[in-house]
Amino acid sequence: MHVEIDEPGRKVLLMGNEAIARGAIEAGVDFCSGYPGNPASEILETLAGVAKKLDFLTEWSVNEIVALEAAGAAACAGLRAMTVMKNMGVDVCSDFLMTVNMSGTKGGFVLISGDDPAVHSSNSELDTRNYARFADIPLLEPATTQEAKDMTKWAFDLSEELGVLCMVRTVTRLSHSSGLVSLGPITREERSAEFAPLLGTWTSGSGDYTCMFHDALHGKLKTAQEKFEESQFNWYTGKEDAEFIIITSGTGWLYSAEAVKLLGLKDEVGILKLGTTWPLPEKLIAKHLKHAKEVLFVEEIDPFLEQNVKVLAAELAADIGPIKFYGKKSNHIRSEFGAGVGELDVDTVMRGLTETMNVTYIPRDQDYAEKAEKLVGSYAPNRSMAFCAGCPHRASFWAIKRALKWDGRDGIVTGDIGCYSMAQLPTGFMVLKSMHCMGAGIGTATRFGNLKRYGLDKPVIAVSGDSTFYHACIPALINARWNKSNLLYVILDNKTTAMTGNQPHPGIGIDALGEPSPVTPIEDVCKGIGVEVRKCDPFDIDEATQNLYEMLQTEGVKVIIFSRECALTEAQKRKKKPRVYVDQDKCIGDECGCMRFCTRVLNCPGNIWDYTKGKAKIDEVVCNGCGLCAKLCPAGAIIVEEVV
Amino acid sequence: MQNIKGPDDLQRNVLDEELCTGCGACTNLCPYIDMVKANAIIIEPCGLSKGRCYNFCPRSYIDVPSLDKSIFGSYREDIAIGSNIYVMKARAKDEEIRSAAQYGGVVSALIIHALQTGKIDAAVLATSSDGVNPKPTIARSKKEVLECVGSKYIVSPTVSKVLDAIKGEMGKIGVVCTPCQMTAIRKMQDSPFETGEEKISLGIGLFCTWCFSPDTYEYIRSLVGSANILKTDIPPPPANIFVIQTDERRVEVPLDEIRKFIMPSCAVCFDMTNEFSDISVGTVEGEEDWNTVIVRTRNGERFLKSAKEAAIIETKPLEKEKFNHLCEASLNRKKRALKEIDGRKITYLTIRDEERSKIISWNGGI
Structure with missing residues (x-):
């Protein structure tokens, strides 16, 4: 693996997530935790792959708050600790985040958050930079793969120096694109862990103590700001005293630089690229606001820089004079869905520039879409989003x-997050009628199933996956029983965390390293809660249907576990798959x-469909058997033949 | 073909109107329709506008003149009990059959005879593991037939089992079923769709005044608890009771008590004596060890002749008075059904105008 090459100065191709992992390795990380979720999943997978060799600890945690707590503990004990999660994971861990910011850290403590503009694999366009401001913690935003590595490494130093956890925000395009990274040295400092908090306890206190801690946190942020003024991750390019400047961060910087180049505006436009985005390096920004008469903000998702810089400009108004601000508020930076929604690209920035700078440019030929479709149409099969071939969820939802x-x-x-979320689509026969966060299926079902008093008297089924069960469903299941709800909870147990790339979970018997670990069976947990539990194979489709039907006829909280391994993990294990064909x-x-x-x-x-014969056939390459x-x-026209 | 419609019409004209008889003719044909608690349920529209589900259904439409013509070659002369060659009393000669059977054992004896002589290779019958709930099954031997003896008053999806038997390549098939189920089978045989219906070689029809819905089972259980139910029975008039015989006791329920469990679709039923069968079999008023037998088709007549010659059954003439009572009961049912059909503006039944007016104006007596 490239991430473990110990040749400082060598340039290697790394994916953004690998670069983040490499940054942690170069920082001498001692412990990394996380919960799988795109676009961040590969960071911990990469680290787990080298953890044994480099002798540090990793864990897939049961959910993000446990992950952050685990990393917080390691950092409290003086180790360098990191935790990784997707955007919505930060919601889950935010409870701990809002207190551990004040209780502080001894070792370097870094939170990596993967945001997902345009929602490639999420169900929210949450901009987690707001959490950094919300929690008063320093925030770094890498723009390139190189920065992804360098900033992660620096985040540990910064955290240790300030005594507070630091957040690094990546986005899908950075996490999943590859770039050349110049490697630094791998340091393996042998640290020893001890529980020795500065004040004897590790706490955010209460009452006046909390206020004191809170104030101390603001002090730490002030120090961070001073450091950010000098940070190598912030820079200005373009015309020295440009009257039109772009203020940007993260991948927005790349799009901005390219847009300015393509429009030939290099001599007119300045670009202030910020890598440290909370707290803002106010002096640096003030310096450039002074020569600017117009400012365009280019950043992913929320107008975070836009709003915070405007506040700063208001404070400085007397010194800097009037400035016109463009960006999401003014609707100049917008996607096809609107401003503050969707993902940036070069065209979006070019359109923003042409609309504000009186230049003309047509980003695409008028018939571009048509040409592209013609070109691609003949190669790409026309397929809608669907469960994989052989996926047990197809049977479960039927x-x-x-x-x-x-x-x-x-x-x-009702349901929540996982492959089975696609049951909202025709692939799941559009059975799923509600989807929110992890655990919301059973949580909302608890009350949908208990509103007879107001006339809602329908059977309610909640679905979740197995990993989701451990993640967020157990309290809701207990709540459902406690509050006498009527619901049938279907757990789609495919023995993996499938949607994010088949990571293990507590029901499988292996840990992040792939080593044996104790199993917590879903069935035992449910029985322990005291609800009726049945278990069957969804491929025994009549039996599965009969069980569901019978359980719908009774009152109370009931669980049925549809147990069948994910088609992808099963396919990886077996040597031969059965041959399936149609007797036309x-x-x-x-x-x-x-x-x-x-x-x-x-x-x-x-x-x-075999259009020539007007009969069905099997795509034997895709078929999972x-x-x-x-x-x-x-x-009875489809034949399954075991291959020996 | 003008009558052939599809599943949307089945939903609208039959299922939404609560006319499903639970016969099973529309299930087992495709993956879109399931039978649950004697009601067909369309899981997902198949998208076709013409289909066997609607075509075979005994409540989508029944064109009586046309069915009569295709089964009997001509239109019925007897408006009370439909086309027939002769009517008589009969009972099984075999003591073993008779002691096991509810009445004269004619049905079991004829089916066993048909299997033993190669008239059929398999018979679709209703069995019951708990003495009450029926389950259609395929019998191929005397032993298997005897496991199915006894009347079942709860509806059974027998026609879906016939379709199973056809698909299962069982050879020639005999079936014992209620009038609505027989109608479905005859519609299948009369249909332009090919389903393998030519394999059905013998149709023995049971008299039927109505069937109970599957919910009846819970009611019966509430009366007898967990006792082992041996049989249920509705003795011929004038008893007017429903009998549950357990291994501990005999429980009698006034028929009026249990009427609420009658399938809603029975209210529009026009056919008590199984008018489209080869041979129809029922009880005889006031006699517990004989059956009334109506021989309707030439196929049925030939087969019954062979059964008599082989001394499988013994026969007696049916007394005139009892025959008249049977006709009156049947006409009563028809009149009630026509009233219901007209009242609810249901259009499934086509009969000749002349027959309709005769039935409507009939006021008792033969």
Whole structure:
């Protein structure tokens, strides 16, 4: 792996997330925790891959707050600790964040947050930079892969020096793109852990003590600000005393630089690139506001710099004179969905510049989309977002759909975050009618299932995955029982954290290193809570449907575990997959009795339509060999052949 | 083909109107329809506008003149009990069958005879593991037939099992079923769709005044607790009771008490004596060890002749008075059904105008 090459000065190609991991390695990280979530998942995976060799500790935690607490403890004990999570993970850990900021840290303590503009793999466009301001902690925003490494490393030094945790914010485009990184030395300092907080206790106190800690935190932030004024991660390029400047951070800097170059505005526009974005380096910014008459803000998601710099400009108004500000508020930086929504790109910045600087530029040929479609159309199969071939969720949701139809009371299905969120789409027969954060399926079901008093009397099914069960569903399940709700909780146990790339969880028996660890069975937890539990294989689709139906007919809180391994992990383990094919003589096709059930309704990517014959066939490359379509084929035309 | 519609019409005209008989003719044909508690449920629209589900359904439409013509070659002369060659009393000769059977054992004896002579290779019957709830099953031997003896008053999706038997390549198939189920089978045989219906070689129809919905089971349990139920029975008139025989006791419930469990679809049923069967079999008024037998088709007549010659059954003429009572009961049912159909503006039944006016104006007596 490139991340472990110990040759200072050598340039290697690293993905943004690997660069962050490398930064932690160069900082001599002792412990890293996290919960999987895109775009941040690979950071801990990368670190876990070298943890044994470099002799430090890693853990996949059960959720983000536990992860931050674990890292906080290691840092409190004097070690260098990091925790990684996606944007919404910061929500989960924020409770601890809002107190550990004040109780402080002894060792370097770094929180990596992966934001996801345009929501490539999330269900919120949360801008976690707001948490840094909210929690009064220093915030760094890398713009390049090199900075991703360098800033992570520096974050440890800064945290240690200030005695407070530091946040590094990455975004999907940085985390998942690769770039050349000049390596620094790997330092392995042998630290010893001890529980010896400065004041004897590690706490944010209460009453006056908390106020004192809070004030001390503001003092730390002041020191951070002083350091940021001199930081190598902030710089200004372009015309020295430009009247039009761009203030930008993160990937926005790359887009801005390219846009200015393409529009030939290098001699007119200055770019102030900020890497330390909370607290703001006010003196540095003031210096450039003085020569600017117009400012365009370019940043991902929220107008974070935009608002904070405007506040600063108001304070400095007497010295700097009037300035026109452009950005999200003025609607000059906007995506197809609007301002403050979606993702930046070069075209967006170019449009912002042309609209504010009286230059003309057509970012794309008018017929670009058409040409692109023509070019790509013949190669890319037309597919909608779907469960993988062989995914057990397809069977689970068909069973849920059937059971609800059998029941006939128009039941409600709530869910949350995971592959199974796609059950809102045709691939899951549009069964899922509610999706929010981790654990919200069972949490909301608790009251949907207990509103008879106000006339809502429908059966309620909550679904979650297995990893989600451990992450956030247990308190809600206890709450449901405690408050006498009526719901059926379906746990889709595919033995992995599938959506984020098959990381382990507490029910599998291995840890982040892939080493054996004790198992906490879902079934035992539910039984311990005291609810009725059944378990079945969703591929036994009639039995699964019957179980669901029966459980819908009774009152109270009930759990059914649909136990079937993720098609992807199963495929990785086995040597040969069964061969599945269609006996086209038997296939009814689009006639009465079938009407293309496999390709039209079940819609597994492995089931395809043979347009020349007017019959179904199997894409044997894509097919996973699960045999679900063969079980449901009304003509018995799909044959599953074991390959020996 | 003008009558053939699809699942949307099935939903609108049959299921939404609570006319599903639970016969199972629309299930087992495709992955879109399931049968739950004697009600067909469309899980997902298949998108077709014409289908077997609607075509086979005994409550989507019944064109009586056209069915009569295709089964019997001509339109019925007897408006009370439908086309028939002769009516008689009969009972099984085999003591073993008779002692096991609820009445004269004619149905079991005929099915066993059909299996043993190769008239059929498999029979679709209703069995019950708990003495009450029926489950359609396929029998291929005397032993298997005898496991199915006894009347079941709760509806059974027998036609879906017929479709299973057809798909299972069982050879020639015999079926014992209620009038609505027989209607579905005849519609299947009369349909332009090919389903393998030519394998159905013998249809023995049961008389039926109505069926209970599956919820009845819980009610019966509430009466007898967890006792082992041996059989349930509705003795011929004038008893007017429903009998539950457990291994501990006999519980009698006035029929009026249990009427609330009658399938809603029975209210529009026009057919008590299973008018489209080869041979129809029912009870005889006031006699517990004989059956009334109506022989309707040439196929049925030939088969019954062979059964008599082989001394499988013994027969007697049905007394005129009892025959008249049977006709009156049947006409009563038809009149009630027509009233209900007209009152609810349901259009599923087509009969000749002349027949309709005769039934409507009928005021007792034959």
